[in-house]
Amino acid sequence: MDFFRQHILTIVTFWPLVGMAVLFLFNKENKSLIKWWANAVAVIGFVISLPLWFWFDFANADQMQFVEDAPWIQTLGSHYHVGIDGISLLLVLLTTLLGPLAILSSWSAIEDRLKEFYAFMLMLQTGMLGVFVSLDFFLFYVFWEVMLVPMYFLIGVWGGSRKLYAAIKFFLYTLVGSVLMLLGLLALYFIYPTIAAQHPEIAAQFGSGSTFNILAFQAIGQYLPFNFQWWVFLAFFVGFAIKVPMFPFHTWLPDAHVEAPTAGSVILAGVLLKMGTYGFLRFSLPILPDGTKHFVPMMITLSIIGIVYGALVAMMQPDMKKLVAYSSVSHMGFVMLGMFALNPNGLNGSIIQQINHGISTGALFLIVGMIYERRHTREISQLGGLSNVMPIYAIVFLIMTMSSIGLPLLNGFIGEFAIVMGALQENLWWAVFAGSGIVLGAAYMLWLYQRTMFGKVENPANQKLLDLNFRELATIVPLIAMAFWIGLYPAPFFRALEKPVTKIVAKVRPDFFQATPRLQAEGDRR
């Protein structure tokens, strides 16, 4: 047990990879064994990640916990260094939760080349977890890139009609972003010894030699020259903004989503996009505070364009999946808006909204996948009146629609509320645009629901559709439960976030808490 406790992050991260290795031993004709094994691995992966929540010390949520640190490439100063704080805790759990659901949802949807499919899903899982637990930038980068390969294959092999185009577009976009990020990382790597030499307290804590330690980079953040921060911020911006995706870089997303198989879309929307926002939170904000402040106008503008543009385009989509994909662009705009409000409310909301987006959009992709499996079309015009033939499906869809548009009592409301509050603290107009995004969001989601669920069943192909079976319910019920939990009692989540967020705000805006004592007090009370 002690061993497990000390190495829990390593075990959680690499368990899917071990499962994948075992998967290769199976005969590829033995399809049910492969399915059962992949599901078992994923569920066990979730179960062994649960102790993280219970053992996590919420009182010190801003400290890295479950830390493991061992030298890896000594000539470079790179370590195998993992650990989580409150922010990564939530993202790790989101990943281990969505993984098994996505794998379960593929039970009957994937018939072809099963073994490879599940192998790539499990490999992807390890890659994503690795990104969230890495405290060494080099290690982070390795996981960040490793993940591209399985996702490329998931889209390219099991995707829709334009899968090759979508897969290569996904790969190229992300790769261009990440190699530029690599340059930013290198710049930090080479400037660290200089800064550490000037500030003995940093050298005492993290050593004076070259390092990839993310915490060391965060420590030197405030001493980095502005010009340097400006360039590195841009390098990181391209890498992360493509992943999020932010407005002008979003074009890969609809293609990738529409072509990807359901499980791929769930993971893509649920977890992969969070890696971009996580990158901003973990790197851009704390390491480059001056750069961050300088670029706030640009970031906010792009976020707002993303919110409104994503929503408007979503409204006009004839394809359900594409609609949900564009709604992602809009929702991720919210996340970025909250983050770059650079105050506790905005950041809290931003992170909660990341989790929410993983839950709601993940669920919506599952829902779209369910209907696609039955009808082999996602055209909204082909559907209609489905609530008559599939009542359970209609209820599930309704809950997730409400969650997505931010109805109180459900998760979306909490995140959006906090983000709008954070935006309002900074600038009235930001909040106005954010509010308009919520209205538009309600419009396209409700309109989608109305067109697909209500009315008479006019298309004969829809008359004999079966309602959800037990397996499908099992994929979606956990997400519904999560939606209600966050909606009704979000306190544990805020408890995990409060300290890390305060720490980030204190880093980016050291004057924030002094200048507004009222807010400080408010923060303390919560």
Next chain:
Amino acid sequence: MTQFFNIQDIGAIGPELYLAMFGMILLVLDLVVENKRTLGLVALIGLAFSGLFLMRLRGVEFSAYGGGLVIDHFSAFFKLVFLVAAALSIGLSLKYLDIERENHGEYYALILFATMGMMFMAGAMDLVTLYIGLETMAIATYILVGFLRSNQRSNEASMKYFLLGAFSSAILLYGMSLLYGISGSTRFIQIAQALADRPAADPISMMAMITLSAGLFFKIAAVPFHQWTPDAYEGAPTSITAFMSVAVKAASFAMMIRIFMIAMYPLRPQWVSVMVAVSVLTMTVGNIAAITQSNVKRLLAYSSISHAGYILIGFIAGNETGLTAVPLYLLIYTFTNIGAWAVIVALRRRDVVGEHIDEMSGLYFKNPGAAILMLIFLLSLAGIPPTAGFIAKYYLFAAAIETGHNALAVIAVLNAAVSIYFYLRIVVAMFMREPTEKTGLVYSPGLIAALGVAFVFTILIGVYPDPFISMARQAVILGF
């Protein structure tokens, strides 16, 4: 002045002597042995002996032949790369030459002679020694490229390669003679002193630098002197293409490091500016041209051009990181590239050329192992972690950033990102298209061994690069 020849100096060229000896043994054996594959094994034994001798010289540093040749970590590192590349290439050749119906003993002898020439290039501290090593390598390679006598493409490739090679050697010689005229010596150290004594923008020094660089750029196939590469690579027997793309290239870079970092070091500001332009052009043109290729051999030829462009970054940076990056990159490239070529060699069967990208369609369904290995090699060529190629590229980019060549670094990483496009075209063919009648592989024990070695090192260096980085670092720190 030191004495030109001591009897101890024989020991300094032990590895080379072994290769020469085994080369000649092979020529004689060729007359009596019927099964030519045996000769391949004899060549491997020759390489092993040479390698053993190289191990004995490990860690020692001395100069022999009055300073004309040095034994140091640098030359040892490169000699090891040449031996590995030669051994792997011979592994690829055994079965392949049977299929091409051209299995002759001279083939293996020529590989040994070429390898010997390379070793002299890596150890030379003198223009004449260097040049003779270069020509020994080059002439052997010209013949090997044209080894498929009945194949028109092979003949054409050999002819082109020979003419352009001779032309570039002449330009190189021109530069060398200017250097000799300036310094009155053929030793690198004396040349460097003479160049340092002259004014910075001396026209004769410039002339020497430009002609010498042009000759060297020919040898490493840098743009705008790259046109011979795709034709030569495409026409040559695939096993020789593999050999050329790694060993000949590594030898040319070894020679380049000696010339630029020792003999022409005083002119560094001048040649760096030339090299920045050449580097940017080389990687960009190589990558863009590769995108449009449908012949896999040509595609990899253009990709190897772009790789030469990346490696030049190491010279431009010129600091410890940059110089470490060059041998490290070449070592990693040797394993990865030979691995990729091995799969293409395996595609060649009696009636199938196996070079067109369509002939790899659905390879995964017929030979999953080979397809997965090819995928790993291609990802390594593209520089995706956790493969060795990432470490190699990482080092180069790091060197560029460390020395403030930010724009160059941006261009390089964007090129690296673009390159994934054409590597993935092969992946798409292998994994996402239906197999055709033509798809299929011919394995042989030698080929499997070469694939295995390439695979193990591609992953090992990617996951645990420490010892290899140290080796490369030591090679360049102590070598100067």
